[in-house]
Structure formats: structure tokens, C-alpha cells
Amino acid sequence: MFIGPPGSGKGSLARLCQEKWGWENLSTGDLCRQHIADKTEIGKHIDFALKSGILVSDELITDMVAKWLASLADDVNATIMDGYPRTVEQARLFNELIRNNIRSLTLKIVKFFINDKVIINRLSHRYICENTSCQTVYSTAKDSPFAPRVVMMCDKCSSHLIQRKDDQPHAIKERLKIYHEHAKDLIDFYLNNGYSVVEINGEKTLQQVFEEFKKVMCLNGV
Ligand code: ADP
Numbered sequence: 001m002f003i004g005p006p007g008s009g010k011g012s013l014a015r016l017c018q019e020k021w022g023w024e025n026l027s028t029g030d031l032c033r034q035h036i037a038d039k040t041e042i043g044k045h046i047d048f049a050l051k052s053g054i055l056v057s058d059e060l061i062t063d064m065v066a067k068w069l070a071s072l073a074d075d076v077n078a079t080i081m082d083g084y085p086r087t088v089e090q091a092r093l094f095n096e097l098i099r100n101n102i103r104s105l106t107l108k109i110v111k112f113f114i115n116d117k118v119i120i121n122r123l124s125h126r127y128i129c130e131n132t133s134c135q136t137v138y139s140t141a142k143d144s145p146f147a148p149r150v151v152m153m154c155d156k157c158s159s160h161l162i163q164r165k166d167d168q169p170h171a172i173k174e175r176l177k178i179y180h181e182h183a184k185d186l187i188d189f190y191l192n193n194g195y196s197v198v199e200i201n202g203e204k205t206l207q208q209v210f211e212e213f214k215k216v217m218c219l220n221g222v
Pocket residue numbers: 005006007027028029030032049050053054055056057058061082083084085086090166175
């Protein structure tokens with residue numbers, strides 16, 4: 001379970017673990033954007049929240065997570081939850097969900113820490129692939145290792161790159177505010193329920209973050 005502010009590198013690390021080890025990767029943000037692109041009823045309902053950087057309701061997002069988990073094959077060995085749960089209520093709902101539906105599960109919580117100024121700089125240079133079944137993330141920052149090979153075009157599927165509406169300055173501020181409102185209580189919820197929380201410095205390069213992740217999770221031999 002990755003807990004961290006927007007732009008702290010949760011999604012990048014999740015995708016790397018998916019590529020390297022075939023882990024499943026649940027990004028509730030990606031799921032929401034997919035609904036909006038597909039113009040589903042849920043998509044129409046959550047469009048405004050996504051644009052403005054506010055949270056979708058705890059029940060609705062948990063319902064999406066439940067459906068996604070139910071669609072997983074039985075032999076999945078690891079799943080990253082990127083961006084869920086984000087509130088104590090979601091954490092409670094998730095606990096109920098796994099208690100009722102999943103027989104054996106070890107939950108590991110990874111918290112990303114990073115300075116808000118670094119985040120604002122990162123997000124204002126972030127572009128994503130407009131193809132919602134791809135959504136690969138790029139950066140237009142000078143000398144970034146995440147630059148696309150061809151300007152404003154996705155390396156993987158050649159679709160155009162777009163800026164997320166919630167990567168505009170006012171929405172970034174709102175998302176950071178919301179993150180800070182919930183993060184401490186969320187972490188306390190897990191600590192008070194006997195889980196340990198490991199921390200990762202999200203300001204480092206992706207490779208360094210990956211190495212740190214392997215170390216704190218004791219995955220060095222993997
Ligand atoms: P970020 O974490 O960088 O803000 P995400 O792509 O994870 O971006 O999420 C984008 C948006 O999707 C959020 O601002 C929110 O509107 C919605 N969303 C994603 N996950 C959740 C969640 N767990 N609870 C409520 N809303 C969510």
C-alpha cells in the first residue's frame with residue numbers, strides 16, 4: 001500500500017514493480033480517469049472531483065476497488081495499491097472488504113515523504129499519455145529521464161501526451177491540502193492497528209527509490 005502526496009513517485013515505482021516482477025497495480029486515479037474517458041455513469045459523476053483535485057466519495061471509490069479486486073486471478077501474489085486508501089474511512093472500508101473476501105493477505109504500508117516545492121515543480125512538468133488504457137507518465141523538465149523519445153508523443157503507444165487537468169497550479173494546491181489533511185490520521189490508523197509503516201524518500205531518482213524500496217521490504221534477493 002503506497003501512501004504519499006501526489007507527485008511523490010508512487011505511480012512510477014508501482015509501474016516499475018509491475019514491469020520487473022509482474023505485480024498487479026491498482027491506481028484508483030487511473031481507474032477514475034478510465035471511467036471518465038469511457039463516459040460511464042460513474043465517470044460523469046466523478047468528472048468534477050477529478051478536475052478540481054478533490055476526493056471521490058469513500059463508498060464509490062471502495063466499490064471500484066472491490067470490483068477490481070474481484071476481477072483479479074486467484075494466483076496473484078502481490079498487488080500495489082497506489083492512492084487507495086486515502087482516508088481513514090477508506091482504510092476501514094478496505095479492512096472490511098479484505099476481512100470478508102480475502103483469506104490470506106499480508107499488508108505492507110510504504111509511506112513516501114517529499115517536500116511540497118519539489119512536488120509542485122514535478123507536477124507542473126508532468127504529462128501523461130492520452131490513451132487511457134496506457135496513461136504512461138512523462139516529464140518535460142530539462143534533462144529529465146522521463147522525457148519522451150519524440151516530443152509530446154508516448155514511447156509505448158505513440159498517442160499524444162496531455163497535461164492532466166488536476167496538474168494545473170490551483171488543483172495541485174488543493175490536492176496537497178487534501179493529502180496533508182488525511183495522511184497523518186491514515187498512518188495513525190494503521191500504526192494503531194498493529195501494522196508497521198516503512199518510509200521512502202520520494203525526492204531521489206526512481207532507481208534510488210527502487211533500491212530503497214527493495215531494502216525496506218527485504219526484497220533484495222528478488
Ligand atoms: P494524485 O495522487 O497524484 O492526486 P491520482 O491519479 O492518484 O493522483 O488521483 C487523481 C484523482 O482521482 C484524485 O484527485 C481524486 O479525485 C481521485 N481519487 C483517486 N484515488 C482516490 C481515493 N482513494 N479516494 C478518493 N478519490 C480518489
